Amino acid sequence: MEASKDFQYIKDLDYVYRADIGLSYSSPCRGAWNIVHYGTLVPEGHQIYVCPVSCLRGVVLTTAELGFEAMKKLSTIAVGEDNILNGDLEEQVLHGAERIIETLEKRPRMVMIFTSCIHHFLAVNYQRVYKILREEYPDIDFIDCYMNPIMRRKTPPMPSLRRQILRVLKPAEKDKGQVSFIGNCFPMKEHCDLTNFLSRNNIRVSDLTTMKKYDEFKAMEHSCINFTFHNAAAWAGKDLELRLNQRWLVMRESYDYDTIDEDMRKAAEALELEPLSEAEIKKEREMTEAAVEKLKKTLGDVPVSVDDSAVDRPLELALYLLRHGFRVESVIMDVNSEPEEIFTALQKAKPELKIYAAHGWNMRRARTKFDGKIIGIGQKSAYLNDTSYFVNMTENAGLYGYAGIRHLMELIGEAAAEPKDMRTLIQQKGWNCHIEEGC
């Protein structure tokens, strides 16, 4: 089969690969979190979006779909033609924020004010506004946040927000018994090697995804190390390292055993703990290989398709599966952010691996019914292949290391065994985002 405009074979691709050039298509897959979902993680926080109605519509309904309780954690200020003509965008933010704070039933501890593309282009001096608000409401932390996709090539909104939220943390005494996981959407529990390792060494983990109170969040400034698991969290890690002198360690979402061992060893060293022994590592590897082997026997020759909404490193996962004898049909992704050696190895392992650009305009009519059963790892691959057999997860879903790989194998096995209501599930916004009353 010849490569078409819908996809390219990996053998024909350059390592530097960006598909988000040109007209963009909007896939019906909605599981990936947006800035609204992430902002709702802040306990006792309140989000204010200041934008034209065309932008407000998306954020308000994202929240509304989380329920009426969520609506109490978000307000909006609509930018109108009058503001553009009068040049009163600063006053609008100031007076709007004041009215919102005075109207809310419960005083928020943090107010995140999101300005938009139009503020950037009209050079609005919002820092002056925040200064006044901080003086007026000293009991509230005001954070400048950004919903300005026009800047997405330089400062994309999601990594920016993960950093901005943590800007309230101040230099503080470090607690050797506490670390932070930063920039995650989901709690890292038993399917994360680092969590298990820290737990057995009685190190407390501070993680925004599990917090109920604002004071818990502020206590993150006492952590001695910040761990990040995603590229989108890198700015946050770097920022805290520079501002608070908190050490930043990157836990790479890798399927390469040596890489996992190396990152875990660095974590242990940084905490001055005994790392996993050779015997323990050997056991982890054997258990993982057994899990993979079990899945391989279950799947047989049934192909899989991987996408970048499910995992941060779809190419590395594809390579891992290929090396374990799986039939990998395609990878759906927009930008290649993985190491070059992975890309090159994958080109050699399967030159005719199909690469689809998730949001390329040609994808609008590319959707095909795969001939036979196929397992999608992620929502985009499920939709593209029109399959009900898929792993419904986003942003690696709290998986890391050997335990993470083993659980992923279980999820793939479950996906192969039981079809899901793909049409309904993939269209739900913000996979696994829940708002609890009072948070």
Added chain:
Amino acid sequence: MRDWHVHVFTSTYTADVSGVCSAMYELGGMTILHDPDGCNSTYTTHDEPRWYGSKALMFVSGLDELTAVLGDDDVLINDVCAAAEDYKPRFITLCGSSIPHIIAFDFKGVAHLIEKKTGIPVLPVPTNGLRMYTVGVGMALREWIRRFADFSLKPEPKTINLLGVTPIDFSRQELVDAMKTAFEKRGLAVNAVGAMGESFEQLQKVCRASVNVVVSSAGLLPAKFLSDKAGIPFVEGTPIGSFMTDKIAEAVLQSEKDGQNCSVFDRGKYLAKAGNDEYAGAEKTNLIIIGEEVCSLSLAGAAEKVLGKDAVIRALFPDADEGIDEEALVDYINAADAVICDPLYRNAFGRSHAKLIPLPHEGYSGRIFRDDIPVFLGDGFDIKAFIMGM
């Protein structure tokens, strides 16, 4: 002083850009939304029930900082031409959001250049992302009609068009069919529906109608255009229940005869003006209807038939530029016995004792209550049972 911009706990109506995309969706074109990102997924997620699995073409340009600062329109032109070459759409619609607006993007000029390069008709629709969907639907339909309608056709008696019809106001085809059936039962042939469940070819014959029925305020711009350009009068009104459908049918025959435009509701009587600085408290009402203008006013007329002439009934609808003032909204709700509105307004009820009669509206709550939208059009809708909760 009131400030319509601030919404502490209520949602917002959808914007002009979604209106354009929605109106053009079924006509075989390709709609380009000139915007950085975001407006496209908002539209396809919340405003477009037909998106999943469909092949209709709508894309966002992905405008970035450098392109906007440099005013490099070639980026957009080349991208559109590339997609057009592959998809060969029947026409292209070009609309935009706030950044093209503030950098004075030349919709008409760029449309002309793309058309010259591709040979495909391009409709410039200079939206700005700051206004209501009704404006976008209206501008797009007007432009489409200006370009493609066959103005040589002569009006045929007792033939109508329904203008301002999109899923944003009427959700499902079932509702549109209910409208058509109701009019046809009264001897009025429905010539074209602008634009839902309609073909390109049939909409081209829009001038065959003797009267246009503006069933939502989104239809007002094309109706005025057709009135000026082709001399086709229009009647404003939504056929909610038998009583209002009868009134519209009578008005259509009258307009056909005298050529005058008219409404089937008493706007001045039902109007509950929002966003007015002079406004000071709300009058006590028996019923407030919140929603799109023509639908709400028509529903007010239908409700009066049930509640009687003495009932104080008001319609509160969003301004095209300002939406609904939240403080006025709360005042009106607090002073009402009952409110017909989208369920998403529930947060605005606070300590009000008013009864909420839910009438979901995709233009407000998107897809959240889509399955609960009743067939509120045509003869099958029992307004009394709806209001009384029977």
